[in-house]
Amino acid sequence: MDLNGQILESKSQLLQTANGHDQIQDLRTKAMQVFENEGFPTIKHEEWKYTSLVPILRKNYSLTASAGKVSKEEVEKYSLKTDSYRLVFVDGGFSEEHSDLENAPFTFLTLSNALGSKEEALNLFGKIAPIEDQAFVALNTAFAHQGSFLHIPKGTRVEKPIELLYFTSKAQNEAPFFQIRNLILAEQASETQIYERHQNLGESAALSNVVTEIKVERDAIYDHYKVQNDQRDTALVDNTWVEQAENSFASVDTFSLGGRFVRNNLSFLQRGEHCESKMYGITMIGENQLVDHHTLVDHKVPNCQSNQLYKGIYTDNAKGVFNGKVYVHSEAQKTNAFQQNDNVLLDDLASLDTKPQLEIFADDVKCSHGCTIGQLDEDAMFYLKSRGIRDKEARAMLLYAFCMDALAGVKLEELKSKLKSVLAKKLGVELDFDL
Amino acid sequence: MLTIKNLRASIEDKEILKGINLEVKPGEVHAIMGPNGSGKSTLSSVIAGREDYEVTAGEMNFLGQDLSELDPEERAHAGIFLSFQYPVEIPGVSVTNFLKTAINESRKAKGLEPMPAKDMLKAMKEKMALLEIDRSFLSRSINEGFSGGEKKRNEIFQMAMLEPKLAILDETDSGLDIDALRIVANGVNKLKSQDNAVVVITHYQRLLDHITPDFVHVLLNGQIVKSGDKNLALELEEKGYDWIKKEQAPIG
Numbered sequence: 001m002d003l004n005g006q007i008l009e010s011k012s013q014l015l016q017t018a019n020g021h022d023q024i025q026d027l028r029t030k031a032m033q034v035f036e037n038e039g040f041p042t043i044k045h046e047e048w049k050y051t052s053l054v055p056i057l058r059k060n061y062s063l064t065a066s067a068g069k070v071s072k073e074e075v076e077k078y079s080l081k082t083d084s085y086r087l088v089f090v091d092g093g094f095s096e097e098h099s100d101l102e103n104a105p106f107t108f109l110t111l112s113n114a115l116g117s118k119e120e121a122l123n124l125f126g127k128i129a130p131i132e133d134q135a136f137v138a139l140n141t142a143f144a145h146q147g148s149f150l151h152i153p154k155g156t157r158v159e160k161p162i163e164l165l166y167f168t169s170k171a172q173n174e175a176p177f178f179q180i181r182n183l184i185l186a187e188q189a190s191e192t193q194i195y196e197r198h199q200n201l202g203e204s205a206a207l208s209n210v211v212t213e214i215k216v217e218r219d220a221i222y223d224h225y226k227v228q229n230d231q232r233d234t235a236l237v238d239n240t241w242v243e244q245a246e247n248s249f250a251s252v253d254t255f256s257l258g259g260r261f262v263r264n265n266l267s268f269l270q271r272g273e274h275c276e277s278k279m280y281g282i283t284m285i286g287e288n289q290l291v292d293h294h295t296l297v298d299h300k301v302p303n304c305q306s307n308q309l310y311k312g313i314y315t316d317n318a319k320g321v322f323n324g325k326v327y328v329h330s331e332a333q334k335t336n337a338f339q340q341n342d343n344v345l346l347d348d349l350a351s352l353d354t355k356p357q358l359e360i361f362a363d364d365v366k367c368s369h370g371c372t373i374g375q376l377d378e379d380a381m382f383y384l385k386s387r388g389i390r391d392k393e394a395r396a397m398l399l400y401a402f403c404m405d406a407l408a409g410v411k412l413e414e415l416k417s418k419l420k421s422v423l424a425k426k427l428g429v430e431l432d433f434d435l
Numbered sequence: 436m437l438t439i440k441n442l443r444a445s446i447e448d449k450e451i452l453k454g455i456n457l458e459v460k461p462g463e464v465h466a467i468m469g470p471n472g473s474g475k476s477t478l479s480s481v482i483a484g485r486e487d488y489e490v491t492a493g494e495m496n497f498l499g500q501d502l503s504e505l506d507p508e509e510r511a512h513a514g515i516f517l518s519f520q521y522p523v524e525i526p527g528v529s530v531t532n533f534l535k536t537a538i539n540e541s542r543k544a545k546g547l548e549p550m551p552a553k554d555m556l557k558a559m560k561e562k563m564a565l566l567e568i569d570r571s572f573l574s575r576s577i578n579e580g581f582s583g584g585e586k587k588r589n590e591i592f593q594m595a596m597l598e599p600k601l602a603i604l605d606e607t608d609s610g611l612d613i614d615a616l617r618i619v620a621n622g623v624n625k626l627k628s629q630d631n632a633v634v635v636i637t638h639y640q641r642l643l644d645h646i647t648p649d650f651v652h653v654l655l656n657g658q659i660v661k662s663g664d665k666n667l668a669l670e671l672e673e674k675g676y677d678w679i680k681k682e683q684a685p686i687g
Contacts, residue, residue, distance in 0.1 A: 378487075383523040386483050387537040387593065388511035388544070397536065401527025401576075 003057040003177065003207075004040055007139070010063055017064070018145040020115035021122055031131045031141035040135050050321040050353040051292045056235050056261055059205060061177035067093040068171025070201060078199050079163055082414045086163045091171070092146040092178050105158055106192075107151040111181050114149035121149045124183045128213040128269065129241040136237045136265070140211040144181035147210075150194075152184075154217075157191040161412055164194060166210075168234070170202035182212040188245075189219040193411060196226045198236055205233040205260075211241075218245040218272060224252045225415055229422065230259035232287065239265045246272025253410060254281040255419055256291040257426065267296040270304045270332075277306040280406045282419070284426055286316035286350075296325045299332040299362075306336075311406045312343040313399055314350035322354040324369070330361040339369040344376065344402060396427035436461050436632055437482070437601055442493035444481045451477040453657035454493065459601065462629040466643055466668060467636045469654035470676045475636045476520055478654070479605045483517040484510045498600070511537075512544040514600030518590040518607050524578040530589065531573040534559070534596050541597065562595040566622045583610025591622045598626075603634045608642035620645030640672035653679055 007014070011032060018028055040057055041048040070090050075098045079086060087108060088098035094110045101108055114121035131138040152158060166180060186192050200206050216222045228236060236259060242250050256262050268277040283291045297306040312320045322341045341354050356369035376398055384394035400423055410416050442455040451474045459465055469475050481488050482495065484507035495502040497513060505513065525533070539549040550558075563570065566588050578586050587607050594602050604623070608616055623633060623646055635646055643651075643665065651667040652659045655676070660683055661667065671679075 377523075380523045380525050382485055382507060383519065383525070384533075384537075385507040386511055386517050386519075387533070387597065388508050388541040389537055390508050390540060391506070393536065393540060394508075397528055397533075398525065401525060404527040 001060070003059070003061055006061060006063060008036065014063065014143045018143045019112060020145075021117065023122060024115050024125060027126045028142050031126070031138045034131045035135060035138040035142060038133070038135055038138070047294060047323070050323070051263060051290065056207060059175045059207075061175045061207060062172075063177050065091050065172055065176035065178070067091040068169030070095070070098065070167050070169050072098070074167070074201055075165065078167075078197055079165060080161060080195060080412070080414050082161070082412075084161045084163050084195070085158070087148055087165065089146065089166045089180070091167070091169050091176065092180065094146075105156050106153065106162075107149075109149045111147035111149055111183070112145045114183065115145075118149065120151055120185055121183050124149075124185055124213055124215055125181075128215060128243045129211055129239060134239070134265075136209050137211050137239050140179045140181055140209050140239070144179040144211065146179070147181035147183070149183045150185065152186045152190040152192050154187040155189045156187070158193070161193040161195050164196040166198045166208070168198075168200040168202060168204060168206045168208075172202055172204040172206060175205040175207065178206065178208045180208060180210045182210070184212065184214040186214070186216045186220045186222045188217040190217070191221045192223070194224040195412065195415065196224065198228070198230060200231050200234040203231070203233065205235070207235040207237070209237045209239075211239045214240070214242045214250070216242060216244045216248045216250045218247055220245075220248045222248070222250040223411055224250075225410065225412065226252065226254045226264075227257075227415075227419075228255065228259055228262050228291075229257040232258070232260055232289070234259050235261035237263045237265075241267050241269070242277070243269045243271055244275040244277065247274045248272065249276045249278075251278035251280070251409065253279070254293070256281065256283040256285065256293075257422055258285065259289060259291075261290050263292045263294070265294050267298065268306065269298045270300055270306070273301050273303045275304050277304075278409060279306075279308045280409065281310040282403045282406045282423075283310070283312040283314075283320055284403070284423065285314060285318040285320070288317045290319045290321075292321035294321075294323045294325075296327065297337060299326070299328040299335045299337060302331065302333045302335070304332065304335055306338065308339040308341075309406050310341045311403045312341070312352065313346065313403070314343065314352060315346035317349045319350070320352040320354075322352075322371070323357060324355070325357040326359070326367060326369070328358075328360040328362050328365055328367065333362050333364045335362060335365040335367065337365070337367040341371040342402070343371070343373045344399065345373060346375070393429050396424065396429040399427055400424070436498060438496045439482075440494050442481070442495060443491045444477060444488045445491055446477070446488050450491070451488075451657055452481065455657070455659060457652070457659065459632045459634060461600075461632055463632050463650065464627070464646060464648045465632070465634045466648035466651045467634060467654050467659075468638065468651060468668060468671055470638075473654045474657045475654050476605055479517055479603045479634075479636055482510075482603060483507055483515060508540070509544070511597070511599075512541050516594050516597055516599030516602045518587070518594060518602065518604045520606040520609065522578045522581075522586040522590055524576070524581075526576045526579050528577050529574050530577055531559070533577050534593060537593070538596060558596060562592055565595060565625055566592050567618050568592055584612060584615035587611055587619055588615065591619050595622060595626055600631050601634070602631070603636065605636045606638070607635070608637055608639065616642065617645060640668050643668050655679060655683060
């Protein structure tokens with residue numbers, strides 16, 4: 001039986017586990033109805049035509065995984081070394097032991113607590129991420145009871161990054177299915193940096209369906225970094241929906257460097273004038289891995305900006321997808337939307353589908369898009385080699401340089417250097433790129 | 436130092452070099468002149484090991500090593516440097532990072548430890564002064580947005596840092612104004628010693644006013660058809676290449 005069948009079979013049990021306020025229950029029931037009607041998308045669905053879910057869905061998942069344990073060392077290995085607020089979840093459950101919220105100037109509640117009574121959470125749940133035509137969001141909305149609610153109050157500058165670390169423990173030995181929901185409210189003129197990671201510490205073929213709804217109020221600055229460098233059997237479907245109010249800045253940068261299957265559905269809804277959205281990413285994968293980025297910027301009001309820059313390096317049977325949709329409504333005059341997707345295929349086995357999709361209904365806008373697929377520049381390779389730089393190092397330098405502009409704007413210095421060393425390692429060189 | 440015998444090379448089945456003979460000894464400056472399409476740049480690329488060209492006959496020997504067995508990076512480690520006619524722009528790689536990597540890769544090939552950062556910085560400062568290069572230059576991406584003159588000065592700066600035994604300057608004078616030409620030539624002359632050699636590839640006499648060649652060779656249709664001393668270059672400047680072409684034409 002595939003995942004769809006398994007879910008339908010245990011739906012009453014799942015609905016029962018997923019608690020919440022009455023208004024949440026109504027939404028959950030409705031979401032379940034939508035999921036039952038639509039099911040998981042197939043490659044006939046326009047948004048899924050390059051990525052088949054069949055290999056992911058046909059596993060026998062454990063829908064109610066019990067929580068295992070992780071060690072302090074494991075947590076340390078995957079967290080930032082700089083001072084941070086840390087929220088650790090193990091197999092979906094919140095781990096007080098590994099988390100650190102000392103003197104936090106914001107509110108954190110586990111999702112199930114928040115959905116019990118917290119008004120701000122109830123006002124956020126299902127308000128930004130739609131369930132229609134979004135099977136994974138519908139499924140998550142129906143059953144998700146694990147995750148975080150973060151509330152950054154008005155005018156608060158959170159000085160340290162907030163880490164959201166979701167671990168799958170070694171205790172999971174088959175294929176656990178996790179549904180995580182994050183609700184983040186960045187109030188007026190607040191400033192926040194989030195570092196998010198989903199990491200499987202064991203060998204299981206875990207599948208995580210994560211939905212994050214982020215509301216960025218006026219004048220707020222919000223940065224969110226996703227590092228996806230999971231073990232080779234793990235699958236992740238990430239649905240991140242950001243709604244922005246007037247004069248706000250929001251960025252979600254996605255660094256996809258590992259895992260078996262990663263689908264990122266990243267959507268920005270611009271709802272106030274003079275706001276700016278940034279989505280940058282680096283994808284570097286090989287060995288039968290798949291990373292699919294589907295982005296959407298919905299420009300609904302005038303005088304806003306969006307910037308997308310995705311770089312991809314693929315080798316060895318890896319498959320990449322980039323589909324960037326920019327929708328400019330007729331009233332969204334003076335929109336400035338930029339989108340660029342550049343890729344390098346390192347061998348004949350790797351493949352990539354890239355598709356810019358601009359739908360523009362306003363007439364006074366600046367919208368540009370571009371995508372490139374290429375190999376390494378032979379002239380540049382010869383130039384480097386003629387200076388005594390060996391083949392592997394020369395390749396690494398060029399690929400590294402190729403990616404670098406997508407690191408621009410990353411405000412966490414540690415993350416930057418961490419990414420640099422991961423990239424160097426993946427390129428198989430010991431070069432100090434930092435001079 | 437460099438001995439080339441009967442070298443033939445082609446690209447995509449088109450023969451460009453048709454039997455080159457050349458001998459360069461330590462301490463010498465050679466100029467190779469010739470009209471467009473005569474094979475000058477091909478010769479420099481083939482010596483540096485560019486893989487687009489196929490060497491079909493002949494031999495190249497550099498300090499006792501058969502060059503055909505060496506990759507471009509190994510030729511660099513052996514002491515060959517090519518100053519490119521069209522230096523390649525590499526966005527994202529700073530001049531410093533590039534030089535540091537190049538120097539330490541060469542050192543590694545020789546079994547040496549990486550150069551200490553302090554020594555590296557000192558050497559860079561010295562050579563920058565020699566070539567009148569501003570410090571801000573170091574943090575820029577290689578050749579990206581450089582003017583023609585900056586690109587060529589950057590080539591000679593790299594040469595100064597890498598201290599090759601044989602430097603091939605492929606049309607280093609093109610794109611240079613008079614001041615830049617003087618600076619570049621001055622740099623080359625300062626780096627010149629009894630132990631190294633320079634091959635200057637050029638269309639024109641003007642670079643040779645500053646870098647005096649011991650030998651001048653005329654490359655025509657893939658062959659060196661005439662060699663002489665510096666006066667040959669002056670003669671070419673005055674009379675062009677036609678008289679040599681006529682000399683070469685079969686009688687009758």
